[in-house]
Amino acid sequence: MRWKRVLFSGLGIGLLYTFFIQAKIAPDYGPPVQDKPIRTIVVDAGHGGSDHGATGKFSSEKDITLDVALKLGKLLEEMFPDVKIVYTRKTDRFDDVNRKAAIANEAKGDLFISIHCNAAPDIKRTVGYKTVTYRDKKKRKRTRKVPIYQSSPNPAKGTETYIWATSKNNAKSESLRNNSVIVFDANSEETQQLMDTKDPETIIMLNTLRNAFFDQSLRLSNLVEDEFTNAGRISRGARQRNEKGILVLHATAMPSVLVELGFISNPEEEKYLNSSEGQHEMAGCIARAVKRYKEELEGRHKPGSIAPRQEEPVQPATPPPARVNPAQESPAAGGPSAADADKTDYRVQLLTTEKVYTSQSSLFKNLKGVERETLRQKGKSINKYIWGNFRTEAEANAALYKARKNGFKDAFVLTYRNGERID
Numbered sequence: 468m469r470w471k472r473v474l475f476s477g478l479g480i481g482l483l484y485t486f487f488i489q490a491k492i493a494p495d496y497g498p499p500v501q502d503k504p505i506r507t508i509v510v511d512a513g514h515g516g517s518d519h520g521a522t523g524k525f526s527s528e529k530d531i532t533l534d535v536a537l538k539l540g541k542l543l544e545e546m547f548p549d550v551k552i553v554y555t556r557k558t559d560r561f562d563d564v565n566r567k568a569a570i571a572n573e574a575k576g577d578l579f580i581s582i583h584c585n586a587a588p589d590i591k592r593t594v595g596y597k598t599v600t601y602r603d604k605k606k607r608k609r610t611r612k613v614p615i616y617q618s619s620p621n622p623a624k625g626t627e628t629y630i631w632a633t634s635k636n637n638a639k640s641e642s643l644r645n646n647s648v649i650v651f652d653a654n655s656e657e658t659q660q661l662m663d664t665k666d667p668e669t670i671i672m673l674n675t676l677r678n679a680f681f682d683q684s685l686r687l688s689n690l691v692e693d694e695f696t697n698a699g700r701i702s703r704g705a706r707q708r709n710e711k712g713i714l715v716l717h718a719t720a721m722p723s724v725l726v727e728l729g730f731i732s733n734p735e736e737e738k739y740l741n742s743s744e745g746q747h748e749m750a751g752c753i754a755r756a757v758k759r760y761k762e763e764l765e766g767r768h769k770p771g772s773i774a775p776r777q778e779e780p781v782q783p784a785t786p787p788p789a790r791v792n793p794a795q796e797s798p799a800a801g802g803p804s805a806a807d808a809d810k811t812d813y814r815v816q817l818l819t820t821e822k823v824y825t826s827q828s829s830l831f832k833n834l835k836g837v838e839r840e841t842l843r844q845k846g847k848s849i850n851k852y853i854w855g856n857f858r859t860e861a862e863a864n865a866a867l868y869k870a871r872k873n874g875f876k877d878a879f880v881l882t883y884r885n886g887e888r889i890d
């Protein structure tokens with residue numbers, strides 16, 4: 468299922484890889500409707516147990532994140548009864564971030580949302596000087612003036628939503644590789660062949676998948692910040708981050724965002740973050756963003772309305788993280804997508820010829836399960852050689868790539884519904 472999404476936005480990315488370029492000229496795959504691209508959402512309350520996260524004047528990050536995560540999960544459960552909501556924790560419990568990522572991967576999540584609060588260090592101001600005595604290297608007494616500081620809370624406030632930094636791309640690909648069966652949503656022999664992870668073709672596919680997840684994560688991060696802005700919050704933007712604690716973003720084999728709800732270090736925001744109204748509002752914003760994101764993936768909007776707004780540049784951060792390049796945003800539209808996956812499958816047409824080959828022919832030596840279909844056309848027999856039976860379009864496109872690598876330059880994907888060819 469995930470590969471549908473790859474195609475969906477992969478085609479928008481810039482068609483970096485041959486098989487996508489070629490897939491685009493392949494026959495149309497049907498109406499632009501995605502079948503349940505989101506079946507499981509993982510909600511992660513940051514920190515927990517002995518790990519308090521950031522602390523304010525009267526509260527700890529771990530408690531706010533848990534409250535908001537539970538409220539968000541409840542809203543999502545109500546909004547999408549057919550989506551499974553998985554929590555990395557529902558109590559004040561400590562888990563290593565690796566464990567949290569593992570929970571998300573084991574749940575085969577289609578989306579990972581991590582909830583955190585920000586903090587900024589107190590601001591030190593020089594309010595005067597005092598003279599202090601010290602001894603130099605030769606033990607002689609000396610004096611010098613040193614500033615007297617007064618600290619006050621940092622006024623920084625507002626929300627930020629993070630996605631993984633592109634410098635962690637290799638780590639994200641690695642997570643996808645380690646969860647490859649999950650990624651491909653199938654365990655067929657064809658998939659096993661395709662997922663030979665020493666194979667450079669597989670690496671290209673995983674990187675393509677990762678790029679699609681990056682675009683999807685970026686899109687959701689912008690939607691989350693948009694909803695915060697609509698609610699009157701100060702949005703500090705969607706950003707990439709490459710710091711400790713962000714491991715969950717690249718260790719999860721799915722699109723993932725990390726939402727910083729606000730600054731616990733700001734007294735005004737600390738109150739808001741702890742208030743019941745504030746928590747409902749924040750959970751509501753994130754839930755609405757997920758709804759918009761989900762609808763876009765499901766293709767309920769026209770391509771025009773799916774396109775991320777290019778005039779929405781990603782804010783620079785303090786400290787400045789890697790800037791999210793708006794050029795990497797791409798309309799998640801224009802790609803083929805499939806209808807009901809339960810009844811749809813995909814095959815790769817390798818070749819049409821008058822010649823007859825058996826499935827054992829050396830021509831097909833790297834492609835198992837090639838079948839021949841014979842048609843009569845103008846008194847001649849025309850043979851079509853069709854390979855595989857793939858449950859997802861993604862697998863089929865990966866197979867298509869492999870077929871072309873094996874010399875079938877004109878191969879393309881066929882879509883079947885209930886055993887009938889539909890394109």
Ligand SMILES: [Zn+2]
Nearest residue numbers: 513520583584
């Ligand atoms: Zn945190």
